[in-house]
Amino acid sequence: MNIIDESGILAISTRLQRLSEQLRKDGTLFYKSYGIDFEPKWFPVIYTLYHKEVLSVVEIANEIGYTHPSTISLLKELEKQKLIRSKKDKVDERKRLIQLTAKGQELIEQMKPVWDVMKKALSDIADNQNNLLQAINEAENKIMHQSFLQRALQIKSETGK
Amino acid sequence: MNIIDESGILAISTRLQRLSEQLRKDGTLFYKSYGIDFEPKWFPVIYTLYHKEVLSVVEIANEIGYTHPSTISLLKELEKQKLIRSKKDKVDERKRLIQLTAKGQELIEQMKPVWDVMKKALSDIADNQNNLLQAINEAENKIMHQSFLQRALQIKSETGK
DNA sequence: TTTATTTATGTATTTAACTACGTAGTTTTG
DNA sequence: CAAAACTACGTAGTTAAATACATAAATAAA
Numbered sequence: 001m002n003i004i005d006e007s008g009i010l011a012i013s014t015r016l017q018r019l020s021e022q023l024r025k026d027g028t029l030f031y032k033s034y035g036i037d038f039e040p041k042w043f044p045v046i047y048t049l050y051h052k053e054v055l056s057v058v059e060i061a062n063e064i065g066y067t068h069p070s071t072i073s074l075l076k077e078l079e080k081q082k083l084i085r086s087k088k089d090k091v092d093e094r095k096r097l098i099q100l101t102a103k104g105q106e107l108i109e110q111m112k113p114v115w116d117v118m119k120k121a122l123s124d125i126a127d128n129q130n131n132l133l134q135a136i137n138e139a140e141n142k143i144m145h146q147s148f149l150q151r152a153l154q155i156k157s158e159t160g161k
Numbered sequence: 162m163n164i165i166d167e168s169g170i171l172a173i174s175t176r177l178q179r180l181s182e183q184l185r186k187d188g189t190l191f192y193k194s195y196g197i198d199f200e201p202k203w204f205p206v207i208y209t210l211y212h213k214e215v216l217s218v219v220e221i222a223n224e225i226g227y228t229h230p231s232t233i234s235l236l237k238e239l240e241k242q243k244l245i246r247s248k249k250d251k252v253d254e255r256k257r258l259i260q261l262t263a264k265g266q267e268l269i270e271q272m273k274p275v276w277d278v279m280k281k282a283l284s285d286i287a288d289n290q291n292n293l294l295q296a297i298n299e300a301e302n303k304i305m306h307q308s309f310l311q312r313a314l315q316i317k318s319e320t321g322k
Numbered sequence: 323t324t325t326a327t328t329t330a331t332g333t334a335t336t337t338a339a340c341t342a343c344g345t346a347g348t349t350t351t352g
Numbered sequence: 353c354a355a356a357a358c359t360a361c362g363t364a365g366t367t368a369a370a371t372a373c374a375t376a377a378a379t380a381a382a
Binding site: 175178179182217218219229230233253255256257 | 329330331332333334338339340
Binding site: 012014015016017019020022023026027029030033065066117118120121122124125126128131132134135136138139140142143147148149151152153155156159 | 177178190309
């Protein structure tokens with residue numbers, strides 16, 4: 001019917017990007033409905049620091065699965081919001097140790113019930129006959145095992161196309 | 162185990178973006194293995210023009226499901242590659258009518274077998290127990306019917322959280 | 323037939339991620 | 353222990369999409 005069925009190469013990405021942009025906007029609005037000013041993109045950092053308490057920049061990046069430059073820009077925003085603070089590591093002078101402020105910790109307590117609701121609403125949407133997170137996991141695993149390029153080259157050589 | 166299981170709000174997007182960036186890079190390399198210089202992101206426009214022959218900018222945007230500014234920048238690249246050309250609509254002077262050049266048409270013939278192989282490789286990766294495209298479709302349909310925000314607000318009011 | 327509305331295109335700016343690169347500490351090795 | 357390699361952080365620039373805005377042509381309405 002449309003292009004997606006013919007190629008899929010790009011279509012998957014674009015559609016999911018949009019889907020998640022919508023979720024983000026709605027997430028922001030939902031926080032607002034509780035009188036909370038919080039952006040969904042801050043969640044991974046905040047959540048990680050809540051569980052680990054003190055971490056360096058690169059450690060946070062690894063935990064949340066982002067590159068360190070991306071992480072730095074999130075940290076800057078969170079520092080501006082006074083939700084986190086940082087100090088130099090005395091043992092290793094290159095390291096910046098990040099932790100939640102009191103304000104950050106209080107906010108988390110406020111957000112916990114909100115997260116519960118969001119989690120339910122998200123599973124409403126993503127838990128279908130074909131579970132979205134599962135589908136992503138499965139695709140990632142396949143690619144980890146053998147890349148798209150390798151697969152394509154193999155089909156090419158097998159079929160002589 | 163990690164954050165994704167707890168929130169998912171962002172995680173889905175970021176992971177899919179990466180997945181698709183990998184597919185794009187591999188796609189480019191795979192075209193190269195046939196001696197073809199073609200970027201996967203051009204596919205939707207080219208494919209649409211192959212089937213519809215002559216379309217305006219906005220018509221193409223609608224066909225490929227992108228906004229018109231995004232489409233314009235793709236068209237600029239394709240024009241630089243001399244794969245498409247455009248002329249003013251004589252009936253409606255606002256319109257720019259786009260079509261494939263001879264070079265564009267030849268390239269498509271070269272790419273057809275490549276697309277077949279890519280399609281197979283992609284379904285290798287995305288057709289799992291939980292089909293990725295299906296999962297996206299299902300999630301999109303759910304959201305179309307009732308947004309994430311609406312769902313969350315409803316759960317909030319039902320549970321009194 | 324002027325005026326208002328809609329449509330088509332284009333430009334400028336924004337966003338959220340990335341890669342590439344540079345610098346400064348730390349650790350390892352010859 | 354000096355040189356080389358590695359690690360941590362930061363900045364700059366890129367990319368692929370989006371919004372928001374501007375302009376001009378076409379259509380509808382007063």
